[in-house]
Amino acid sequence: MAIRLFIDGAAGTTGLEIRERLQGRSEFDLIVLDDAQRKDETARRDALHAADIAILCLPDEAAKAAVTLAQGSDVRIIDASSAHRVAQGWTYGFPEIVGHAAIADAQFVSNPGCYPTGFLALIAPLVRAGHLPTDFPYSVNAVSGYSGGGNALIDRFEADPTIAFRAYGLALGHKHLTEMQAYAGLTHAPVFSPSVIPAHRGMLVDVPLPLTALPGQPQPGALHAALAEFYGSSAVVTVAPEGEAPAELLLHRSAAPWDGSALHVFGSADGSQARLIARLDNLGKGASGAAIQNLNIMCGLPETTGLRL
Ligand SMILES: NC(=O)C1=CN([C@@H]2O[C@H](COP(=O)(O)OP(=O)(O)OC[C@H]3O[C@@H](n4cnc5c(N)ncnc54)[C@H](OP(=O)(O)O)[C@@H]3O)[C@@H](O)[C@H]2O)C=CC1
Numbered sequence: 001m002a003i004r005l006f007i008d009g010a011a012g013t014t015g016l017e018i019r020e021r022l023q024g025r026s027e028f029d030l031i032v033l034d035d036a037q038r039k040d041e042t043a044r045r046d047a048l049h050a051a052d053i054a055i056l057c058l059p060d061e062a063a064k065a066a067v068t069l070a071q072g073s074d075v076r077i078i079d080a081s082s083a084h085r086v087a088q089g090w091t092y093g094f095p096e097i098v099g100h101a102a103i104a105d106a107q108f109v110s111n112p113g114c115y116p117t118g119f120l121a122l123i124a125p126l127v128r129a130g131h132l133p134t135d136f137p138y139s140v141n142a143v144s145g146y147s148g149g150g151n152a153l154i155d156r157f158e159a160d161p162t163i164a165f166r167a168y169g170l171a172l173g174h175k176h177l178t179e180m181q182a183y184a185g186l187t188h189a190p191v192f193s194p195s196v197i198p199a200h201r202g203m204l205v206d207v208p209l210p211l212t213a214l215p216g217q218p219q220p221g222a223l224h225a226a227l228a229e230f231y232g233s234s235a236v237v238t239v240a241p242e243g244e245a246p247a248e249l250l251l252h253r254s255a256a257p258w259d260g261s262a263l264h265v266f267g268s269a270d271g272s273q274a275r276l277i278a279r280l281d282n283l284g285k286g287a288s289g290a291a292i293q294n295l296n297i298m299c300g301l302p303e304t305t306g307l308r309l
């Protein structure tokens with residue numbers, strides 16, 4: 001029998017991309033609310049109670065309200081919002097970092113934020129293996145396509161083609177800091193400098209490392225080897241081969257959807273500095289692709305089914 005799936009917020013940026021990826025997936029029977037009903041609490045409650053699995057593609061407050069509406073049902077939930085990323089009773093939906101089994105068994109899965117997906121993919125395995133310290137003041141510089149800000153930022157960038165670059169997060173209190181610190185196991189949050197460019201999708205998350213300032217002065221080759229080993233069996237997160245480092249990494253204005261993430265390790269010739277850079281699609285591994293990957297794992301299906309890799 002097909003798995004009954006409800007996408008709450010199906011008309012938004014993340015929800016639409018999830019629906020596209022589910023086309024032709026006969027394992028799922030989609031519960032769809034029409035435009036008149038999609039914000040109606042009774043209709044949403046009924047859909048949540050009728051579903052086996054619900055994916056929340058909503059603003060944080062609406063996602064919290066959806067969890068309340070679901071009370072009394074057995075529905076399993078994947079939340080794409082940032083409402084439950086470090087909440088008790090929720091499993092952080094980053095299978096490569098928390099383990100596939102934890103997600104397979106979970107009732108409540110919180111998808112990671114797009115920037116933390118890049119940061120944690122690079123840093124968490126290296127901290128865990130002892131190559132990088134837990135108490136270093138890390139920095140993260142990142143650029144994102146404007147779809148990362150949902151419909152509101154899409155409308156803003158598309159209405160104003162004069163914007164060439166937007167630096168933000170200038171109050172240094174971005175909502176992603178908590179999950180970056182928590183799941184990398186750090187004693188302090190990193191200094192985070194996010195920005196937006198006039199491209200629809202895609203992101204680079206760049207962690208500069210002054211290696212001479214780190215205990216034991218880890219070498220770029222050792223960091224690369226540790227990441228390559230950690231992601232050796234993953235079809236979703238890949239590590240660019242050492243020695244094949246491109247001279248530049250580009251994002252394109254009209255990039256195709258992509259659910260993978262490619263990690264790069266760049267080192268200076270004298271081994272004193274490195275830059276760890278993750279490339280991903282904010283709407284792919286950063287949101288909708290990650291939701292599909294988690295959905296597959298929760299349903300006992302191959303994790304890459306329906307992903308755009
Ligand atoms: N875009 C991205 O790259 C990423 C997004 N996310 C997260 O995913 C979630 C969805 O984001 P995104 O798709 O970008 O946002 P959008 O603004 O594009 O979509 C949100 C959708 O939720 C609907 N909505 C709002 N309130 C309610 C409600 N009370 N009941 C039902 N539907 C409601 C909106 O309808 P309407 O427009 O009519 O108000 C809209 O269709 C957010 O929490 C976001 O932070 C996470 C990672 C990356």
Ligand SMILES: CC(=O)N[C@@H](CCC(=O)OP(=O)(O)O)C(=O)O
Nearest residue numbers: 080081082113114115144148149
């Ligand atoms: C470009 C842009 O605005 N990006 C969003 C993050 C997108 C994301 O990861 O969504 P969550 O809100 O679910 O964490 C921001 O910085 O708030």
